[in-house]
Amino acid sequence: MTTCANTKLAEIRIAGKTLYVPSAEICGRIVVVTDKWIRTAQVRDEDVLEGVIVEDPDAFITELRESKLKADVFTFTQRPPETAPKYNYHWELDNWAAIPTTSFKEWWETLPQEARKNVRRSAKRGLVVKVVPFDDDFVKGVFRIYNHTAVKDGRLFWHFGKSFETVKRELATYVDRSEYIGAYWNEELIGFIKMVYVDQLATLMHIISMNEHYDKRPMNALIAKAAELCEEKAISHLIYGKFIYGNKRRSSLVEFKRRNGFEQVNFPRYYIPLTLRGKIFVRLRLYRDLNALIPEPILQPLLNL
Numbered sequence: 001m002t003t004c005a006n007t008k009l010a011e012i013r014i015a016g017k018t019l020y021v022p023s024a025e026i027c028g029r030i031v032v033v034t035d036k037w038i039r040t041a042q043v044r045d046e047d048v049l050e051g052v053i054v055e056d057p058d059a060f061i062t063e064l065r066e067s068k069l070k071a072d073v074f075t076f077t078q079r080p081p082e083t084a085p086k087y088n089y090h091w092e093l094d095n096w097a098a099i100p101t102t103s104f105k106e107w108w109e110t111l112p113q114e115a116r117k118n119v120r121r122s123a124k125r126g127l128v129v130k131v132v133p134f135d136d137d138f139v140k141g142v143f144r145i146y147n148h149t150a151v152k153d154g155r156l157f158w159h160f161g162k163s164f165e166t167v168k169r170e171l172a173t174y175v176d177r178s179e180y181i182g183a184y185w186n187e188e189l190i191g192f193i194k195m196v197y198v199d200q201l202a203t204l205m206h207i208i209s210m211n212e213h214y215d216k217r218p219m220n221a222l223i224a225k226a227a228e229l230c231e232e233k234a235i236s237h238l239i240y241g242k243f244i245y246g247n248k249r250r251s252s253l254v255e256f257k258r259r260n261g262f263e264q265v266n267f268p269r270y271y272i273p274l275t276l277r278g279k280i281f282v283r284l285r286l287y288r289d290l291n292a293l294i295p296e297p298i299l300q301p302l303l304n305l
Contacts, residue, residue, distance in 0.1 A: 007068045010044060016158025024069040027060045033071045038281050041071035047203055048174055048196045053077060057087050061272055072278035073287065078268045085268045090282050094269035097243035097262040101230035107261050115220060115259050122221035129225045132182040134175055139168045141189030145210055181225050183209060183218040191218035193226055202230050203239040223260050246288060
């Protein structure tokens, strides 16, 4: 799919939906532009790309400006372990939820007693957690999980209604660097993790289980197996998205991550204006989500409505 000159449409997924957005190759990276009310450019699949995301920011931004890609702001991260800002651009702290995985024993011993009990409880109740091949049998199990319910955690479930072929295609991204872990009860897949290796890190791209099997604590067992696998492969950290989203410091997800040993790891995210609109956007810090613009004492009651 082509738009004009050196730009073309690239496939991305946001909240489970497949979108086609303008893109261009800049210094060997695919840059995509998401057009909300401000056109924001960033490297596609930034979280799972290996190596330094932007090697030479000045050269990268120059090439981006000279391309046909229309954007108001360019954003990129400076990933750990280098967490002190290196570049003279506007930045704010971004964050990961991370488990140190160089020693499974040390991680396990720092868990709350209840979290350890949950992992043991899953085994006692017959749950089998294991690494599985990416094949049609596994995809059929995921397809069944996705289409088991249209509503999850009180919201419309974005994977519900997808075809088998769509589920397989979406699960197959970065398959050469991926590990698939399944949680089975009576030989039926009731939960799974897709984990992508990124240099010395592993990031969770998918993690889900069936609500009706909550009593078997599949999510806890899956994370424990992932942490064990990371130690075996000399992976330094297991990443599970962000620890804090904006000012939303209290939620069931944050509490789940905390109880399973995830810690907040901060690092800089840079915002470079490319147009006058972009300058205003960055100066007013409008790149922050709504839940980052509203103070938590006001935000939390709204989220509980």
